[in-house]
Amino acid sequence: MNLFKRTNRTQEKEDLQRRVNELPWHHQIDFGEGVLSPGNTPIGVLRNQADVYFDGIIHGKTFLDIGAWDGFNSFEAHRRGASRVLATDHFAWSEQCWGDRRAFDLARSRIAPEVEVMDIDIPEMNHETVGRFDVVLFAGVFYHLRHPFAVLEQISDLAKEWLIVETHLDALDYDRPSMVFYPTNELANDNTNWWGPNPACVIAMLKDVGFTTVEYVVHPNHPNRGIFRAKR
Template identity: 45%
Template sequence: MSNDSNPSLDQIRKEVEALKWHHSIDLGNGIVTPGQDNSAKKMKRLNFPDSFKGKTVLDIGSWDGFFAFEAERRGAEKVLATDSFIWQGSVDWAGKQGFDLAKRVLNSKVDEQVVDILDISPETVEMHDVVFFLGVLYHMRHPLLSLEKVASVTKEMVILETAVDMLWHRRPAIAFYPTDEVGSDPTNWCGPNTAAVV
């Protein structure tokens, strides 16, 4: 009998289809979450290390958890996924349900914690060798404070991905968006240039 007729796989497919996904996560057995974000392509573009063996990893703004689960798959000793905005249902998404479903299906040991980026510190999330700060910075009303918080829990490396603006400035600069002028999304607060984040 083929795996396609397995009732548990059918149930997983139904659960996946019932949620609104951001990340495209390969759950195995031909089941991939229908996320709007091509997460695997983004990972390649960001030049993710092939291995996180022996590393502790913090994923800030984990959402559905693609990058946290990928760090675990690549051998991280410990992974902590954090979120608050999405996981607490602040927007019209599945909240934490996508993360929870993927974690269960993948039989993942990734730790999880609901914590706001501005509350991140060595006391709240401990120190980590590698910190993912992917697609979060431009949503921050206080981007420099957010970067300070990220730096405060990083031992070795931050992998940062963000929307950018003001690229014509050679000096560090950050554009401020007071309303919804970027993508009609009022949660997009800023656009740093490259010099502001390296």
């Protein structure tokens, strides 16, 4: 590469990093060639989670990401060979949150323009508005809901084969299916957090809403979080 081309390339990378840095990020996303978004969830954690979510089940499948935020999991499903990916969110892309849809849009345009996107709030999600998908991911959303069991029942209808739930957990020393209620900001000083289920509770709920088997894995980086892969 001649000096002119190298200088041009360096300039392009610096410009992209500057555009990235102007936006707020939840996901640390790798744009290639050393350009990284300053997300508060490190890329190593995101990759470890994705290894559990997608292991052996995503290639050639349709995939719905509920609560996609900056889109790491959607881009990762696409990279791993999903046949169709739909990224949805609303809260994180609205005035209610510090997130910004422009971050998702910038990452999508650079990493996976094939990923489809829909701004839709969870109460409006059903098989008529979004359709049904082979694999549905519901990561980091369960404990933000006032009525998580009702929503689990609602979104289970969107999953033809697999529903993957990632959540904060509580009551880990209690064997019976249980959930701890956080009336204010007891969990992480965040008053959008309402519930901390234990693993037995998530497994029982997933079976109740129609799944026959549920694989449970302790989160690879956070012992108080769990990943549940429920199969029809």
